[in-house]
Amino acid sequence: xxxIGEKGVKRxxxxxxxxxxxxxxxxxxxxxxxxxxxxxxxxxxDFLFSSDWNPHLxxxxxxxxxxxxxxxxxxxxxxxxxxxxxxxxxxxxxxPKSIMRIIKPTIELLAAIPSVVYGFIGVMVLAPLIxxxxxxxxxxxxxxxxxxxxxxxPTVISISIDSIMAVPQSYREGSLALGATTWQTIHMVTVKxxxxxxxxxxxxxxxxxxGETMAVIMVAGNSVNIPHSxxxxxxxxxxxxxxxxxxxxxxxxxxxFATGVVLFIGIIILNSIASVVLRKxxxxx
Amino acid sequence: MFxxxxxxxxxxxxxxxxxxxxxxxTSITLAGSTAFQPFAEKLADQYMAxxxxxxxxxxxxxxxxxxxxxxxxxAQIGMADLVTLPKEAKDLTxxxxxxxxxxxxxxxxxxxxxxxxxxxxxxxxxxxTNWKExxxxxxxxxxxxxxxxxxxxxxxxxxxxxxxLKKDALIQDSNGTIRETVANDANSIGxxxxxxxxxxxxxxxxxxxxxxxxxxxxGKYKLVRPIFLLVxxxxxxxxxxxxxxxxxxxxxxxxxxxxxxxxx
Numbered sequence: 001x002x003x004i005g006e007k008g009v010k011r012x013x014x015x016x017x018x019x020x021x022x023x024x025x026x027x028x029x030x031x032x033x034x035x036x037x038x039x040x041x042x043x044x045x046d047f048l049f050s051s052d053w054n055p056h057l058x059x060x061x062x063x064x065x066x067x068x069x070x071x072x073x074x075x076x077x078x079x080x081x082x083x084x085x086x087x088x089x090x091x092x093x094x095x096p097k098s099i100m101r102i103i104k105p106t107i108e109l110l111a112a113i114p115s116v117v118y119g120f121i122g123v124m125v126l127a128p129l130i131x132x133x134x135x136x137x138x139x140x141x142x143x144x145x146x147x148x149x150x151x152x153x154p155t156v157i158s159i160s161i162d163s164i165m166a167v168p169q170s171y172r173e174g175s176l177a178l179g180a181t182t183w184q185t186i187h188m189v190t191v192k193x194x195x196x197x198x199x200x201x202x203x204x205x206x207x208x209x210x211g212e213t214m215a216v217i218m219v220a221g222n223s224v225n226i227p228h229s230x231x232x233x234x235x236x237x238x239x240x241x242x243x244x245x246x247x248x249x250x251x252x253x254x255x256x257f258a259t260g261v262v263l264f265i266g267i268i269i270l271n272s273i274a275s276v277v278l279r280k281x282x283x284x285x
Numbered sequence: 286m287f288x289x290x291x292x293x294x295x296x297x298x299x300x301x302x303x304x305x306x307x308x309x310x311t312s313i314t315l316a317g318s319t320a321f322q323p324f325a326e327k328l329a330d331q332y333m334a335x336x337x338x339x340x341x342x343x344x345x346x347x348x349x350x351x352x353x354x355x356x357x358x359x360a361q362i363g364m365a366d367l368v369t370l371p372k373e374a375k376d377l378t379x380x381x382x383x384x385x386x387x388x389x390x391x392x393x394x395x396x397x398x399x400x401x402x403x404x405x406x407x408x409x410x411x412x413x414t415n416w417k418e419x420x421x422x423x424x425x426x427x428x429x430x431x432x433x434x435x436x437x438x439x440x441x442x443x444x445x446x447x448x449x450l451k452k453d454a455l456i457q458d459s460n461g462t463i464r465e466t467v468a469n470d471a472n473s474i475g476x477x478x479x480x481x482x483x484x485x486x487x488x489x490x491x492x493x494x495x496x497x498x499x500x501x502x503x504g505k506y507k508l509v510r511p512i513f514l515l516v517x518x519x520x521x522x523x524x525x526x527x528x529x530x531x532x533x534x535x536x537x538x539x540x541x542x543x544x545x546x547x548x549x
Contacts, residue, residue: 055433128469137427138470139455222432222456233455243458247347247434249373 031264035257047258053224055244060255062262064226068141068234069210069263071227072220075145076152076209081202083149084156088198091157092164093186104161111154119218122147127219136231139221144234147215152205159204163197164190196277203274207267213238237263311523316344317351317364318436319459320385320478321512324543325364331539332530339523348436352377355515361524363515366436368443370513377515382531384546386479386501387441387508388488390464392471397421399490402445402507408474411451416472428454429466429475440510441476476508480544501546512545 039047042060050061087107091100122143131138167190175185191198213236221233222243235243241256241263248256315325322345329341346354348365352374355363363377370379389405391397397420400408407413409428417423430450431438437460442448455473457463463475468485479496482488488496491508500506514528530536537547 056439123465123469131470135425137455137473139466217458218462222458223453224456225453233453235456243432243456244434246345247349247432249349249353252434 028264031257031260034254035259035261038251038254038258039261042255042258047255048262051226053240055248055252055255058251060251060258062237062240062255062259064224065235065237065240065259066262067226068220069236069238069266071141072144072148072216072234072236073206073209075141075230076148077202077206079146079149080152080156080205080209084153084201084205085160085198087153088157088160088164088201089186089190092161093182093190100161104158107157108154110150115151115212115215116218118147118151119215122215122219130231134231136229137221137233139219139233140231141220141227141234142230144216144220144236145230147219148209148212151212151215152208155205155208156201159201160194160198163194163201166197167193196280200274200278203270203277207270207274210236210263210270211238211267213242217242310338310340312340312342313362313523313527314342314344314354314360315362315364315514316346316354316360317515318348318366318512319345320366320437320480321364321383321545324383324540324545327543328531328536328539329527331535332527336526339527341527347434348439349434352515355517358517361516362528365513365515366440366510367513368440368510370515374513374515377517378520379513379515380520380528380532381511381548382514382528383512383537383540383548384501384509385512386496386506386546387437387444387476387510388479388482388496389474389476389491389508390467390482390486390488391474392467393485393487394471395421395487397489398487399493401492405491406445406447409445409451409454410447410449411453424472427470427473429463429470429473430454430456431460431463431476432456432458436510437476437478441508444508444510479546498546509546511548 047060047062048066049063050059051063052059052061053064091103095103123139126143126146127138127140129138130136130140130143134142171189171193172185175189176182180188216236217239220236220239222235222239223233224235224240225232227234237259241259244252245256315329322343325343329343333339333341344360348367351360351363351365352371353363354360355377356373365374366385370377389400395416397416400419404413404419408419408426409430411428413419414426415423416426428451455466457466457475460477460481463477464481464483464486467473467475477486479501482496490496491506494500494506496506496508501509514531516524516528520528531540532548541547
């Protein structure tokens with residue numbers, strides 16, 4: 001009786017494990033199957049490097065969207081990464097553990113705020129601020145970068161904190177015993193020892209920024225346009241799919257799936273880099 | 286093990302099928318135009334209140350989806366708000382059930398009150414970029430448009446003609462978000478369905494014609510599009526009854542009360 005129960009549990013767990021993997025496989029297959037034929041038919045070069053996106057004239061160049069996605073992500077990192085990493089060091093090195101135990105979950109709550117809410121705040125508060133102080137339409141690359149920069153904070157902070165905490169206490173004690181100040185210990189010892197974890201946190205934050213859709217649609221303005229300044233309105237790859245999917249038929253639909261393929265491959269590359277970096281750290285330990 | 290799963294899932298399927306048909310109700314699905322969706326929902330509720338043998342489901346998706354799903358049979362009735370129907374719709378029976386004006390809207394703070402069709406075209410094409418060129422203050426114009434494929438956008442472009450939307454126009458994905466954007470930005474211009482005009486935005490006179498119900502019905506205001514219900518094959522059975530209901534006095538009254546214009 002016990003034996004059967006054991007086997008049964010194993011099978012059920014196996015089934016659930018397979019359901020996750022097969023979902024991933026099915027999604028990947030579906031996107032590739034719908035998108036790849038279009039890319040080859042339309043021409044890889046034309047699709048990726050032409051800046052003419054005009055579905056009703058049969059023009060499908062996603063170059064402006066690729067550029068926009070890269071700029072928005074870069075902007076989010078410029079804002080989110082220094083804030084996140086510095087915050088993580090402050091919380092681990094300067095703040096007593098008992099207080100940190102309260103603050104860290106609070107920061108992680110940021111990740112629980114739905115992206116529509118971030119977008120809403122962006123539209124209602126941030127866009128008018130930018131419009132009135134810097135000019136332009138307000139809904140812009142800058143607004144999207146700031147919103148995404150805040151959205152990646154919990155990812156960057158909590159993974160950074162974990163990797164900083166993983167640095168053995170004896171390293172810090174050694175440094176302090178040699179007469180170094182806390183700041184000297186941080187930038188000469190702790191940063192070096194936790195570097196790979198911090199880089200991984202930034203890469204994971206980057207993955208979040210590239211993939212975010214709802215908040216970006218709301219604050220980026222969505223014009224198919226290669227930005228010349230941070231105040232220009234842009235459309236990212238994700239926004240392009242979400243905006244036009246409901247109306248698209250035929251080739252247009254396939255072009256959106258092909259956009260998904262480009263995005264999918266980009267994110268796979270990022271995640272693989274992150275996991276390689278993280279694994280390196282594990283091996284070093 | 287696998288046999289058991291097979292038996293269990295087929296039993297589940299059988300129950301689901303019996304559940305669906307067991308009540309002996311006819312089910313009609315409408316899909317398509319988001320501009321007509323709220324009206325269709327209201328009409329469906331009213332129709333179901335008196336005809337309790339019919340279940341009507343209303344889905345959005347946009348005009349393209351309406352045509353597509355009427356063709357594929359995913360929906361019995363497709364909804365589309367286009368000036369002219371594309372060739373994909375040639376096998377579908379189209380019935381005009383309502384009309385909708387497209388209003389060119391600006392922020393209430395904007396001094397400009399009327400534009401000509403040519404000025405509208407030049408603004409959306411990026412030839413006119415400052416409000417002072419059309420009698421307003423010295424401020425850059427922010428153009429707000431809908432995404433490619435939107436019924437409202439294609440109606441707008443077909444009636445104004447010659448639109449080649451400027452590259453840095455903001456794109457919003459619904460009538461409602463266009464209204465919000467224009468309400469928030471004093472220098473913006475956009476277009477929304479007539480039914481969505483409220484005190485937060487100001488509709489402009491086009492070629493000296495105000496966007497009012499009278500002008501739309503009389504044909505003086507030219508930015509008007511029909512709303513089609515599309516059915517595969519000929520109209521018959523419950524589908525016909527429902528469309529007849531929409532065209533009846535009661536149905537048309539609902540359409541008018543909710544902000545759209547009657548078909549006739």
